[in-house]
Amino acid sequence: MTWTNWAGNVTATPAEVVRAVTVDDVRAAVGRAAAGRAAGGGAGLRVGGTGHSFTPLVATEGVLLTLDGLRGITGVDPESRRVRVAAGTPFHELNPALQDLGLALPNLGDIDRQTLAGAIATGTHGTGSRRRGIAAAVCGLTLVLADGSLVTCSADAEPDLFEAARVGLGALGVVVEVELQCVPAFRLHAKEGTVRLSRLLTGLQAEADAHDHLDVHWFPHTDRVMIKRNNRVAPGEGPPPLPPWRHRLDDDLLANRVYERLNRAVARRPGAARAANRLASSILGSREYADDSWKVFSSPRDVRFVEMEYAVPRSSVEAVVTELRSWFDRTREPVTFPVELRFTGGDDVWFSTAYQRDNAYVAVHQYHRMDPRPMFAAFEAIAAEHQGRPHWGKVHTLGAERLHGLYPRFDAFREVRDRVDPQRLFTNDHVRHLLGD
Ligand SMILES: Cc1cc2nc3c(=O)[nH]c(=O)nc-3n(C[C@H](O)[C@H](O)[C@H](O)COP(=O)(O)OP(=O)(O)OC[C@H]3O[C@@H](n4cnc5c(N)ncnc54)[C@H](O)[C@@H]3O)c2cc1C
Structure with missing residues (x-):
C-alpha cells in the first residue's frame, strides 16, 4: 500500500497498516511492532493522523497505525x-x-x-x-x-x-x-478586507494587539493584503452569519474552484503570476459577519499546496517580511499563494514554537504543481537570521544540531525519549534527523 500525505509531497510504503478502533488494538499493534524490533527486524511504528503534515513525520516502512476508530x-x-x-x-x-x-x-x-x-x-x-x-x-x-x-x-x-x-x-x-x-462557547465578529502592505507594516504590531485574532495574507509581487480581523462578541451581538450561498460563492467557488484554475494557468505560464495575484486579491473582497468561533476560524482548503512556516520573535516580523519582499522583487519568482502572517503569545510547552516567546508566524506556500525550492531556500535563510523555529509539520531542513540551539528543553525531551522508548520503536529517518539518533 502506498501512503501519501495531503499535499502529495511525501509518500511511503508501510509494511503493514493498522486502523485501531480500541485502545487494545493500539496496544496489540505496539506489542507486535516491539516484538519484531526486539527480534532484530521491523522498521518500527509510526502513528498517523490525516496526513496534513508537509514533513515526512508519518512516513514509515514499518507499521503505520491510525486511530480512525478512536473518536468522540x-x-x-x-x-x-x-x-x-x-x-x-x-x-x-x-x-x-x-x-x-x-x-x-x-x-x-x-x-x-x-x-x-x-x-x-x-x-x-x-x-x-x-x-x-x-x-x-x-x-x-x-x-x-x-x-x-x-x-x-x-x-x-x-x-x-x-x-x-x-x-x-x-x-x-x-x-x-x-x-x-x-x-x-463564544462567537466571533469577522471583518475581512484589503489593505496595502506598505501601510500595514508600519503599524502591524499595534494591529495584532488591537484584535483577538489577526490573520494577514499578503499576495507576493503586489502591495495587496487581505486582512481578517476576528473579535469576540457576546451572544446576539454583531452582524448575522453569512448566508449559505455566500459561503458557497466565497469559500467553495472563488477560494477553491476559481483559485485552482488560476493556479493551473500560472503553472503553464509562470510569467502571469503577478497578474494572477492582483486578480486573486481583488476577487476575495470584503465581508463582515458573526458566527460560532469554530465556524469563523476554519474554512475549506481544496487547492493543494506545499508550505513552510517559521515562528520568529514578533519584533522581527516587519524585517522578515521586508527581506522576503526584496527577494520577490529581485527574483520575480512565480508564486501565487499568499504569504500568511499570524501571531500568538508565548507558552510553556517544551517543543512548542512559542516556548517562552511571543511569536509572529510567517508562512510561505507554493502551488503543488510548481517548484517551491527556490522560495523555501531563500525564506529559510531569512528565518535563520531571526532565530526562526520551524513548524514541525511544515517543510524545513533543520536537524538536531540547530534545533538544540532553538529549544531550551531539547535535552530534556531527549531524556524522556531515552526513558520511554530506549529501543527507538517510534522513529523514522526524519525523526532521527530531528532528534539526533
Ligand atoms: C491545508 C492545511 C492547513 C493547515 N493549517 C494549519 C494551521 O492553521 N495552523 C497550523 O499550525 N498548522 C496547520 N497545518 C498543519 C497541520 O495542522 C499539522 O501538520 C497537523 O499535524 C496535521 O494533523 P494530522 O492529523 O493530519 O496529523 P499527521 O500529519 O498525520 O501527523 C502529524 C504528527 O502527529 C503524530 N501523531 C498523529 N496521531 C498521533 C497519536 N495518536 N499519538 C501520537 N502522535 C500522533 C504523527 O506521528 C506525526 O508526527 C495545516 C496543514 C494543511 C495541509
Whole structure:
C-alpha cells in the first residue's frame, strides 16, 4: 500500500497498516511492532493522523497505525470545563460536539480536517497575540508506550512525560486520549478586507494587539493584503452569519474552484503570476459577519499546496517580511499563494514554537504543481537570521544540531525519549534527523 500525505509531497510504503478502533488494538499493534524490533527486524511504528503534515513525520516502512476508530468525547467535567477526547477525533467532529456542551477550544487553526492528536503533536496553532497554540490547552494525555503500558500524564502525574508529549512528534508513544481545558462557547465578529502592505507594516504590531485574532495574507509581487480581523462578541451581538450561498460563492467557488484554475494557468505560464495575484486579491473582497468561533476560524482548503512556516520573535516580523519582499522583487519568482502572517503569545510547552516567546508566524506556500525550492531556500535563510523555529509539520531542513540551539528543553525531551522508548520503536529517518539518533 502506498501512503501519501495531503499535499502529495511525501509518500511511503508501510509494511503493514493498522486502523485501531480500541485502545487494545493500539496496544496489540505496539506489542507486535516491539516484538519484531526486539527480534532484530521491523522498521518500527509510526502513528498517523490525516496526513496534513508537509514533513515526512508519518512516513514509515514499518507499521503505520491510525486511530480512525478512536473518536468522540469520552468524558466531561462541566465545572472545570475539561473534556476528555479520543485522540483520533478530527476537529470537524470535535468542534460541533463541544458546542453542544456549551464549550469551545480557545483558539484553532484555519482548517478543521486534522485529528486532535496529530494537530497537537506538531504544535498546530491559530492566531491571536494574547492566545496560544492548541497544545497549550492540553491538560492531560493518555499514551501507549513502547513497552505496551498505558500511562496517563499531566502537570501533576509524570510531568516530564507530559511536557514532552504535548508536542511529541509521535516520537514518545501513541496518544490515545487527550484532556482539554475548554472555554465557554463564544462567537466571533469577522471583518475581512484589503489593505496595502506598505501601510500595514508600519503599524502591524499595534494591529495584532488591537484584535483577538489577526490573520494577514499578503499576495507576493503586489502591495495587496487581505486582512481578517476576528473579535469576540457576546451572544446576539454583531452582524448575522453569512448566508449559505455566500459561503458557497466565497469559500467553495472563488477560494477553491476559481483559485485552482488560476493556479493551473500560472503553472503553464509562470510569467502571469503577478497578474494572477492582483486578480486573486481583488476577487476575495470584503465581508463582515458573526458566527460560532469554530465556524469563523476554519474554512475549506481544496487547492493543494506545499508550505513552510517559521515562528520568529514578533519584533522581527516587519524585517522578515521586508527581506522576503526584496527577494520577490529581485527574483520575480512565480508564486501565487499568499504569504500568511499570524501571531500568538508565548507558552510553556517544551517543543512548542512559542516556548517562552511571543511569536509572529510567517508562512510561505507554493502551488503543488510548481517548484517551491527556490522560495523555501531563500525564506529559510531569512528565518535563520531571526532565530526562526520551524513548524514541525511544515517543510524545513533543520536537524538536531540547530534545533538544540532553538529549544531550551531539547535535552530534556531527549531524556524522556531515552526513558520511554530506549529501543527507538517510534522513529523514522526524519525523526532521527530531528532528534539526533
Ligand atoms: C491545508 C492545511 C492547513 C493547515 N493549517 C494549519 C494551521 O492553521 N495552523 C497550523 O499550525 N498548522 C496547520 N497545518 C498543519 C497541520 O495542522 C499539522 O501538520 C497537523 O499535524 C496535521 O494533523 P494530522 O492529523 O493530519 O496529523 P499527521 O500529519 O498525520 O501527523 C502529524 C504528527 O502527529 C503524530 N501523531 C498523529 N496521531 C498521533 C497519536 N495518536 N499519538 C501520537 N502522535 C500522533 C504523527 O506521528 C506525526 O508526527 C495545516 C496543514 C494543511 C495541509
